[in-house]
Amino acid sequence: MFNWLYARSQGGRFILRIEDTDMARSSDIMTEGIIAGLRWLGLDWDEGPIFQSQRLDRYRQKAWELVEKGLAYVCYCTPEEIQERTKKMAASGKGEPGDFRGYDRFCLGLSETQRQRLESEGRAKAVRFLVTDGDIRYADRIHGDITVDSQNIEDFVLLRGDGLPTYHLSVVVDDMDSGISLVLRGDDHISNTPKQILLYRAFGAKPPKFAHLALILGPDKKKLSKRHGGTSVLEFRDQGYLPLAFCNFLAQMSWSPGEERIYSLDEMAGKFSLNKVSKGSPVFDLNKLEWLNGKLISGMGAGELMPLVRREMESASLWDEAFAGERRVWFEKMVDLLKERSRTIREFSKRARPFLEDEIDYDPEGAARHLTDERLDRVLPLLAEDFEAVEDFAAEKIETVLRERAEKEGVKAAVLIHALRMLVVGEPVSPGIFDVLELAGKEKTLERMARLARARSTIEKKGG
Numbered sequence: 001m002f003n004w005l006y007a008r009s010q011g012g013r014f015i016l017r018i019e020d021t022d023m024a025r026s027s028d029i030m031t032e033g034i035i036a037g038l039r040w041l042g043l044d045w046d047e048g049p050i051f052q053s054q055r056l057d058r059y060r061q062k063a064w065e066l067v068e069k070g071l072a073y074v075c076y077c078t079p080e081e082i083q084e085r086t087k088k089m090a091a092s093g094k095g096e097p098g099d100f101r102g103y104d105r106f107c108l109g110l111s112e113t114q115r116q117r118l119e120s121e122g123r124a125k126a127v128r129f130l131v132t133d134g135d136i137r138y139a140d141r142i143h144g145d146i147t148v149d150s151q152n153i154e155d156f157v158l159l160r161g162d163g164l165p166t167y168h169l170s171v172v173v174d175d176m177d178s179g180i181s182l183v184l185r186g187d188d189h190i191s192n193t194p195k196q197i198l199l200y201r202a203f204g205a206k207p208p209k210f211a212h213l214a215l216i217l218g219p220d221k222k223k224l225s226k227r228h229g230g231t232s233v234l235e236f237r238d239q240g241y242l243p244l245a246f247c248n249f250l251a252q253m254s255w256s257p258g259e260e261r262i263y264s265l266d267e268m269a270g271k272f273s274l275n276k277v278s279k280g281s282p283v284f285d286l287n288k289l290e291w292l293n294g295k296l297i298s299g300m301g302a303g304e305l306m307p308l309v310r311r312e313m314e315s316a317s318l319w320d321e322a323f324a325g326e327r328r329v330w331f332e333k334m335v336d337l338l339k340e341r342s343r344t345i346r347e348f349s350k351r352a353r354p355f356l357e358d359e360i361d362y363d364p365e366g367a368a369r370h371l372t373d374e375r376l377d378r379v380l381p382l383l384a385e386d387f388e389a390v391e392d393f394a395a396e397k398i399e400t401v402l403r404e405r406a407e408k409e410g411v412k413a414a415v416l417i418h419a420l421r422m423l424v425v426g427e428p429v430s431p432g433i434f435d436v437l438e439l440a441g442k443e444k445t446l447e448r449m450a451r452l453a454r455a456r457s458t459i460e461k462k463g464g
Contacts, residue, residue, distance in 0.1 A: 021170055066202055082106075108155070138210060140193075219286075244262065318356050337431045337436070354440070379411060379415075383405045387401065
């Protein structure tokens with residue numbers, strides 16, 4: 001998200017790269033998810049996708065280029081051999097861990113005879129970068145100046161024994177080939193940056209600028225992961241969130257464009273600046289996402305919401321083609337009514353059921369609170385007679401009739417309003433009750449009012 005905003009704000013190029021050289025962790029499904037997620041969010045790219053798995057020969061070529069220049073060397077050591085030598089070194093008390101940068105450079109000093117023997121054994125051979133002494137300094141666009149002593153960096157692997165490139169080699173080669181000017185990524189990569197700067201220099205290339213974003217945390221203030229729930233972008237799409245709401249949510253977790261509202265992607269790009277990005281780790285607050293999503297939904301017209309709601313209704317087996325034809329006006333009126341309290345598109349199917357199906361469920365707590373008043377047994381039948389006599393069953397007329405009946409019977413209008421809400425939609429909370437009754441229509445309203453005894457039985461079944 002921030003890479004896209006930065007590229008657009010600077011008039012630059014946004015390049016999509018699929019880092020899929022780790023065969024065990026990569027798959028076509030994962031790649032398709034990345035591309036579909038970006039498209040859903042509206043984050044278009046100018047070049048790509050570039051697949052690293054299709055550039056393996058290029059990485060090998062660049063690694064051996066460094067070997068030929070004496071800036072890297074072949075390593076035949078197995079992980080077990082390295083571990084065994086490290087244990088012996090620690091047991092002997094010789095040297096400090098940093099003295100050998102995590103690897104003792106055993107293969108750097110091999111004689112030609114030793115090398116030929118290892119080759120004849122058919123040993124797998126990796127390529128390690130030869131780290132030289134000295135400080136590595138760079139200016140992080142978010143964290144400021146950073147200095148690392150190369151004594152703390154081991155001779156890291158460029159090519160593994162199976163011939164596959166490591167992350168460091170592949171991204172640096174790709175950055176050089178693509179002309180990347182800014183690397184913007186999570187601050188868990190800060191430790192990787194010095195190694196990559198050394199690689200740029202070894203290849204005779206100018207390193208790009210770096211900026212490291214604080215990692216997103218879950219509500220428990222630990223790094224966001226699957227244990228916190230849905231972390232795939234497409235999961236949020238399927239849960240009924242809108243792409244623009246999700247983009248605003250992501251962007252505003254570590255950066256403020258100004259006032260708290262929904263911004264278009266173009267507006268965010270126009271305001272984006274790395275200087276305003278927070279160093280602190282943002283918390284993934286689902287309540288904020290729901291608020292943004294609900295705000296966006298409530299501001300949309302029924303016509304704009306129609307295709308989204310239709311897909312949701314179809315998935316919930318509630319769609320009728322008449323809603324796009326002779327009943328479209330009524331359906332759009334329902335969408336307009338329900339959108340004010342809907343925080344996701346998925347909520348439309350739940351809230352629409354009382355208007356579309358004959359049978360409804362009653363919230364037991366709501367029924368216990370609003371349907372146990374004994375006066376309802378006397379007043380509701382009288383109110384039903386009043387409604388029966390109404391020719392134009394519209395919200396304004398419904399309200400007048402209800403309030404007149406409440407005053408005549410000496411009960412508060414709220415008693416009847418809450419009871420009607422429970423009887424007609426089955427929930428203690430809904431849009432304005434008079435609009436709800438108009439949408440439900442006279443016939444359905446009267447039929448639901450006659451179910452008082454059935455609704456009360458819900459309380460008994462739940463032990464109320």
